[in-house]
Amino acid sequence: MNDNGVRDWYIVVGQQGRANFERALQLKTWGAKTRTKFEDEAHTAIKPGDRVHFVLTPKWSGAGPVPTGFPRIGLDQYIVRADEVVVRVTEAIFEDTQPIWDDDVYPVRFRFEIEARHDAVRFSPGLIPDTVRDAVRRSLIAQGRAISVESAGSLRQAIEEVLSRYSEATRQPFSHHPVADTIRETIPEMLSSWIDPNRYTVLASVGRGNWASVPWVAILDLNRGGNIQSGLYIAMLFSADLSEVVLALMFGVTGGRGEAPRRVRQSLASQVQRVRRGLRIGGQTWRMDSDVQLSDRGVGAQYGRGIVLYQRFSRETLPTDNQWRALLNEIVDLYDRAFDVLNADNTLSAEEAPSAYGKAPFDLMAATEEMNKLGYRINPAALLNVLLSLQVRPFVIFSGRSGTGKTTLTRMAAQLFGWPYYRVAVSPAWADPADLLGYISPVSHQRVAGGLDALLVSGNDEALLCLDEFNVAKVEHYFSDFISAMDSGHGSAFWGPMPGLERLASDSQEILMCPPNLRVMATMNFDDSVQSITPRVLDRANVIEFDIVEEDQLVVDHGLDWTALEHMARFAWPWTEAADRETDEAAEENIRHIWRALKGSRGQFGHRVAHEMARYVALGISYGDVLSWSTSQSREVLLDNQIVQRLLPKFHGTASHGDIVALTRLLSQLLDRGDVGEDVDRQVLLQDAINRGVFPRTVGKISRLFETYTEDGYASYF
Missing domain, CATH: 3.40.50.300 (P-loop containing nucleotide triphosphate hydrolases)
Structure with a gap:
């Protein structure tokens, strides 16, 4: 913001919005469905005299492939290239339902005059200020919400908004409320930019269906497993009276349903004490006690029992963004050390329940x-x-x-x-x-x-x-x-x-x-x-x-x-999410042959089934060594399973001649004989498949389908 109070705002226009933007340039008017699209977290809105920078379809421009999670990546990684149109706002936000654009009304609008156009701007560190790049990143994540440079990256401002406005928000409708968006989207986006998105995930909640008495934001280590109910995680907790925010390392307190309450409490207390003893941190920076009472009712009243260590801040003592970043680095380090403590001794006493992070790697x-x-x-x-x-x-x-x-x-x-x-x-x-x-x-x-x-x-x-x-x-x-x-x-x-x-x-x-x-x-x-x-x-x-x-x-x-x-x-x-992206080109080619064989029959399948069959095979092949299978043998066994389990059950019932022909074509494909005509002797193919021992489950099931169809015209799978 300059001395005259003029702000710079950044709005990302995606590929789908380009046609609307060209129309907007002709009419010098831009619109949105809700007013919040043109406000920052403090609900300061775009006003006459402000500059708006429209960033058109930003594309990854860094070295190497697009980072996993883009655009939800750290600001230091965020490098994009885009055209930019700079306009000056000439009229305050107003509402008008007269149709302008083809796809929707967008009744909340402002008018502008074009000031400048810039082609192929590279938003990269050193060339563009971090606050500008962060505004572009956040607008892209928020699907075109206007982000002011002054608010970009301000975690302190976002937390102040929650502490000052959450009470008022709970008396208003729950859905799509700006304060809820700040907790569920803005704060997690800021925290995500300071941590490794490939290792940590940020979750947030303001309640389900109703406002929570204690809203929270949590950081979980994807590599360690666990969950919010019973696992270990970092939490930012807002007290029910909104007098403070607590940054804590804690265990979930809502797990263990169905177990005796006394046993659950003992197990939780034992885990908390074990980590406190193992961390051995001194000084007054991080407190390790149970003196945290966030609410007097509901789940919020139980959070204190799960807290290992914490710091608390009132509205007057909120850290700056640089201080928040330092605190986050400290508690992430403590988070890692806490897992080392837990994994050092996974032998639990008779009163301790197994923990989410004490699971053995799968064998x-x-x-x-x-x-x-x-x-x-x-x-x-x-x-x-x-x-x-x-x-x-x-x-x-x-x-x-x-x-x-x-x-x-x-x-x-x-x-x-x-x-x-x-x-x-x-x-x-x-x-x-x-x-x-x-x-x-x-x-x-x-x-x-x-x-x-x-x-x-x-x-x-x-x-x-x-x-x-x-x-x-x-x-x-x-x-x-x-x-x-x-x-x-x-x-x-x-x-x-x-x-x-x-x-x-x-x-x-x-x-x-x-x-x-x-x-x-x-x-x-x-x-x-x-x-x-x-x-x-x-x-x-x-x-x-x-x-x-x-x-x-x-x-x-x-x-x-x-x-x-x-x-x-x-x-x-x-399997992790990363492993789930493995592929096997040979299996994918086999699946295409199977699709051609079954096309037009009741066994025909679409893209979703094909994709899932390919994933099944790609993931399973890695277990071939464990099961003493070669790669080709693994692929055949896994494809055999998928044909029997995903495709052949659909042939159960009154069968047509076309269905039997399709199954005959499938047999031919499995025998590498290619396409066959309707006059081929299916029993010869079947006997050949049996003799060669290929795809035994599929061949056995097709044999039963042929047999029951021949006897009574009803193909029985089950």
Whole structure:
């Protein structure tokens, strides 16, 4: 801001907004849907005389590939090139609903005169001030919000806004409130620019459905695992009376649901004391006591029990941004040292529960041996198949006769990775998502709990849900909200928004949520009493069969030790987000051949299934050495699994001649014979495949489909 009070603002215009911007230049008017797009965190708005710098479609301009997480990267890494148009605001913000642009109204507007144009400006350190580059970065992240140079990068100003305006905000609607945006977006963006985004993630919450009494921002180490409920993390906590903000290293205090409260409290206190003793820090800079009372009610009242060390600041003693950066460096170092303390001795006393960060690195053979010791018979390849299926899609269906170990395996998987476990027996009467989620009674106006009530109120980040005998009712009816949310998950979350659940939470004024990392295992039987599974459901799951008990197949031993199950070794999940980006070009080419073979049949599949099949194979190949498979053998085994589990289940039912021809073409592709005509003898192909021993699971299943189709025109997969 200069002496006349004139501000410089930066607004990023993305590729999709370029057409609107050209129109704006003609009319000398720019618009947005809400006023907050033209305000900073202190709600100072663009005014006449201010300069606005429109930055057009910034592109990465640094050396090497685009950094992971771009544009959410550190400011020192942020190097982009873009055209710039500088304008002078001539008229205060006003509202007008007269259509100007083709795609939307954008009623909040300001008028301007063009001052200058600059082509291919390089926003890089040394050439452009950091405050300007930060304003451009933040506007890009906030999808075109106006960022003033004066507010860019000011963590202190953002925290002051929360302390001064949060109380007022809680009396206003929750959704899209500027103060909520400051906590959930602005502060995390600033903190992310000071830490390594490839190692740490920043989370924030102002509540779910209702304003939280103690809003928070948290930093978690992605390489160490853990979660907000029971893990170790760095937290910025705002007291309920808004008199102070606390920067703390703490354990989650909402984990351990279902355990005795006394045991949970003892375990938490033991962990806190162990880290305090191990860190051995002296002086008065960081306090290590329990003298933190952020609220007198709710979860906020419990946070003090989980705090290892902290510093507290009133509005008058808030650090400057440089001081915040130094404090963050200190506490991140203490965070790393705390994990060293925890990992130095993972042997817990009888009163201590296993911790999220005390999990052993995943070892396929050790995990298999652990399950077998407890009486559950499973081979390493079968366990790997289940885990890969869960990795590429958080929904797996176990099919088979009663008593083959389907439900037992769901419980063992939860124990193996330390996930909270929820089992729901599906009712034949279920016909609507409300049967799972609950509903608001039109008589009492109170929420009536559904089958998933314990899960929805748990507050867990991770969980495993077993839907037992899930096809006794029509799955696509009662599970429809989950099917839709499964397709819209993004980033590290498996599930996207569930409008029905969000409406229910809003109407009931309760905190209800689907754990973002929820994994669902559904079990089903096939007899005359159950519903068929539609292609919409089959297209979104791996279907894993539990067949008649034979050697090397999944089987439950009668001596399964349920007591020992509670104390079995727990492992970290095998794959990270980075590993999930691995590819295998040979597998992708094979999948394209399979697509061509099945095109036009009921087994035809789309981009999503192809992508997930390729991910499954790419991730699984790395376990070939463990299982003594060559690369080509690994690829065949994994593709064999995917054809049987993702594609062939859709052939169950009344089959057409075209479906049988497609399966014949598939056999030919698997035998490397290329395309074949309709007159080829499918039994000859089938016998050749059997003799050569290629893709044994697929060949065996196609043989059954051919046999049942020949006998009665009904192809039976199950």
